[in-house]
Amino acid sequence: MKRKYLNKISKLAVVLAVISIASCREEGGLAPEYMPDMYRSPSIETYVDYGELRGKQGNDSIINSMSARQPVEGSIPRGFQPYGYENTPEGYEMAGQNLKNPIAYTDAVLAGGKELYGMFCVHCHGKTGQGDGSLVERDKFPPIPTKFSATLELSEGKMFHTITYGKGLMGSHASQLRQDERWKLVHYINVEFMGKVPEVDTSATAPVEVAEEFAAEVVEAAVEEIGH
Ligand code: HEC
Incomplete structure (x- = not known):
């Protein structure tokens, strides 16, 4: 009996101490x-x-x-290639015409793309790529106008551009996915949903020219600003 009392009193003391x-x-x-x-x-x-x-x-x-x-405005991390196309309809068209997937196609790349798709895209675009993702099915997101299929005219560059900047109701994924991850997704969508199996092209390179031009402009502007 006594013990019970003591217990209560000590609890009360703790509560009072915390309050005070x-x-x-x-x-x-x-x-x-x-x-x-x-x-x-x-x-x-x-x-x-x-x-x-x-x-x-x-x-x-x-x-x-x-x-x-x-860091000085315009600084870029070592080894990072800025994406040189602007977020405009013209930039979208240009990226569509000029960009080629710089990542050689392999089984490992496809598996990587599949994994990323499952993490970042499937809830909207769905397992079949027809927009049957869980968000859409549960009416949490409006129907997706893009249905990936063999008849859909969509170049790799446009896909990359859209994943980078977003389009319509789709947001940008540039902060979640590195460029190589975005390109893996492009391979995956092409192969899995659009019936386009790329040839392994080991000569493919990153969108270097445009990116280098852009990087040079940024450096020039920074040099002008700080005066050396
Ligand atoms: C929140 C929902 C949502 C998520 C998540 C999402 N998308 Fe989309 N996506 C859309 C919508 C909506 C469109 C249609 C955009 C339009 O044309 O208005 C679209 C369009 C596209 C297109 C066609 C772009 C074009 O140029 O017409 C591609 C490719 C694409 N998405 C890839 C992806 C990939 C890859 C991921 C995962 C990294 C992803 N999306 C994640 C909603 C989403």
Whole structure:
């Protein structure tokens, strides 16, 4: 009996302690930090505000100054090829005419494309590519106008362009899929739904020329801006 009482009292004490701590306010009306070590590292980390370092809080002269500089506008990661076609109807047509799948077609590529399709596309385009995805079937998304078939005139470049920028109600997938992954999907759709089995073409290259031109323009503009 006594024990039960003690139990209740200790629970009540814990609840009261939590309430009293939670009702504390630090200076400036902020809630207290329970584990400041987790928020404020004593070491300098990339892209961290100096004014947030442990022991430096409230130092007006360093607040809002970054531990690393922001990259110059137009910087691109090493090895990355910018996509040189604009998100316009003209860009779409040009990509359709000029772009060729730079990825050689193999069983592994097809398997990779299938996997990606299952993760990113099937809920709209469906297992058969006829727009019978679960979102459409459950009326969560309007019917898909594009039905992949042997009679659909759709070049590889247009497909790549659409996956990159999106089209109509389809959103851009550029942030989720690398360029090589997008090209794998193009292979997969062609083979699986459109009856176009590509020949293995090992001479195929990335859309280098257009991309290089674009990259050169970006570098030129950046050089002009910063003056060297
Ligand atoms: C949220 C639904 C949705 C998802 C997810 C989606 N799509 Fe689409 N997709 C659409 C719609 C809608 C269209 C029709 C666009 C139009 O022509 O208005 C379309 C059109 C297309 C086309 C035809 C483009 C053209 O140029 O006419 C291709 C190719 C395509 N999608 C590929 C994909 C691939 C690959 C994925 C996965 C990475 C994907 N889609 C994911 C909704 C979706």
